Amino acid sequence: MxxxxxxxxxxxxxxxxxxxxxxxxxxxxxxxxxxxxxxxxxxxxxxxxxxxxxxxxxxxxxxxxxxxxxxxxxxxxxxxxxxxxxxxxxxxxxxxxxxxxxVADRKKALLISDMDSTIVTSETLDDLAEHAGLRDAIAAITRRAMNGELDFAEALRERVGMLADLSEEAFARTWADTRLTTGARALVGTMKANGARCLLVSGGFRYFTSRVADLCGFDDHVSNDVVIENGRLTGAVVEPVRDRQSKLATLMAEAGRLRLPMSRTLAVGDGANDLPMLLAASLGVAFHARPAVAAEARAVIRHGDLTALLFAQGYTREEFTESA
The missing domain is CATH 3.30.70.260 (ACT domain)
Incomplete structure (x- = not known):
C-alpha cells in the first residue's frame, strides 16, 4: 500500500x-x-x-x-x-x-430563507387547518407539494379553499403556538452584523412572515395572502401566488440590486418550491429537507440546527450574535 x-x-x-x-x-x-x-x-x-x-x-x-x-x-x-x-x-x-x-467568498452577503419547517419548526398552513378540524387532510397535500409531487400554486389554492369560512381569529391562535427553529435568530443576527441583507421568502402567509421577520430581524419578507371578508376566510388566495419561481426571482433580483455576484449568496429551505433558489445560490442549503430536495441540493443539513449555516460560512461560535 x-x-x-x-x-x-x-x-x-x-x-x-x-x-x-x-x-x-x-x-x-x-x-x-x-x-x-x-x-x-x-x-x-x-x-x-x-x-x-x-x-x-x-x-x-x-x-x-x-x-x-x-x-x-x-x-x-x-x-x-x-x-x-x-x-x-x-x-x-x-x-x-x-x-x-x-474558500473564496465563503461569507455571504445575501440570505434568502424559506419560513415553514425552516425558520419556524412547523408548517403554519397545516397548523392553521387544525382550527378547522382539517389538519390531516391538508397536511397530506402539503407533504406531496413539498416533495414536488404536486404543483405548488394549485396545491395552495386547494388547501386554502378547504379553509373557507374559517374565522380569521385562527391566525392569532396559530401564531401563539408557532416556534422558531433553534439558531434562527443567531443566523439572521450574525449575518446582519456582518453586513448581509436577509430576506424571508415564503409560500406561506403574510400574517406569519411579517411576525417572523420582526422576531428574527429579517430586512424584508415576501409571501402569500388570503382573502378575508367579514372576519372569515373566503377560500381564495390573493393572486398571483408566490411559488418556486417567485423565490428564485427574489434571489436573482436582490443579488442584482445589490450588485452581488452569485458567489456571495446563500439560500435555505426544505421543500420542492425552494429547490430552484437552492440550486441558483452559491451556497444552497437543504435544511432537514424533503427527500426529493435533499437528493438534488449541493449542501444538506440533516443533523444541525440553523447555526450550521454560520459554521458553513466559517463563523466561530464566539462570533454569533442574536438579532435584537
Whole structure:
C-alpha cells in the first residue's frame, strides 16, 4: 500500500499568514455535529484529515469553530465531492453534517430563507387547518407539494379553499403556538452584523412572515395572502401566488440590486418550491429537507440546527450574535 503524502501545516510551510487561501489551500471541508451529540472528537477529525491525505490532498491543521461541535479542514488538490465522500466514509452513520466548498467568498452577503419547517419548526398552513378540524387532510397535500409531487400554486389554492369560512381569529391562535427553529435568530443576527441583507421568502402567509421577520430581524419578507371578508376566510388566495419561481426571482433580483455576484449568496429551505433558489445560490442549503430536495441540493443539513449555516460560512461560535 502506498504511503499517504505528509501533511503540510503552517509549521511545515514556514508561513505566518493563517489564511488557507494565502497558502494555496483553496477549499475547506466543514464538519458539523448534531448539537449535544459529542460525535465530533479530535480523533475523528484527525481520521478525516488522514483520509484526505490518503487521496493526495494537502491539508492544514483543523480549525475548530466550536469545540466538539464544528471544525474546518482546509485542503487543496482534491475535488469537493471526493473530500465529502472520504469524510463520510470515515464518519459513517455518525450525526455529523459535512460540506466542502471554495474558500473564496465563503461569507455571504445575501440570505434568502424559506419560513415553514425552516425558520419556524412547523408548517403554519397545516397548523392553521387544525382550527378547522382539517389538519390531516391538508397536511397530506402539503407533504406531496413539498416533495414536488404536486404543483405548488394549485396545491395552495386547494388547501386554502378547504379553509373557507374559517374565522380569521385562527391566525392569532396559530401564531401563539408557532416556534422558531433553534439558531434562527443567531443566523439572521450574525449575518446582519456582518453586513448581509436577509430576506424571508415564503409560500406561506403574510400574517406569519411579517411576525417572523420582526422576531428574527429579517430586512424584508415576501409571501402569500388570503382573502378575508367579514372576519372569515373566503377560500381564495390573493393572486398571483408566490411559488418556486417567485423565490428564485427574489434571489436573482436582490443579488442584482445589490450588485452581488452569485458567489456571495446563500439560500435555505426544505421543500420542492425552494429547490430552484437552492440550486441558483452559491451556497444552497437543504435544511432537514424533503427527500426529493435533499437528493438534488449541493449542501444538506440533516443533523444541525440553523447555526450550521454560520459554521458553513466559517463563523466561530464566539462570533454569533442574536438579532435584537
Amino acid at each position: 502506498d504511503t499517504p503524502p505528509p501533511f503540510r501545516t503552517l509549521t511545515d510551510l514556514g508561513e505566518d499568514d493563517p489564511s488557507p487561501g494565502a497558502r494555496g489551500l483553496d477549499h475547506v471541508l466543514t464538519l458539523i455535529a448534531a448539537p449535544g451529540s459529542a460525535a465530533l472528537t479530535v480523533e475523528r477529525v484527525e481520521a478525516v484529515r488522514t483520509a484526505l491525505g490518503g487521496l493526495g490532498a494537502e491539508t492544514d491543521r483543523p480549525r475548530w469553530l466550536a469545540p466538539g461541535e464544528a471544525c474546518d479542514i482546509a485542503f487543496a488538490g482534491l475535488a469537493m465531492e471526493q473530500a465529502e465522500g472520504s469524510a463520510r466514509a470515515v464518519l459513517a452513520d455518525l450525526p455529523v453534517d459535512l460540506l466542502a466548498q471554495p
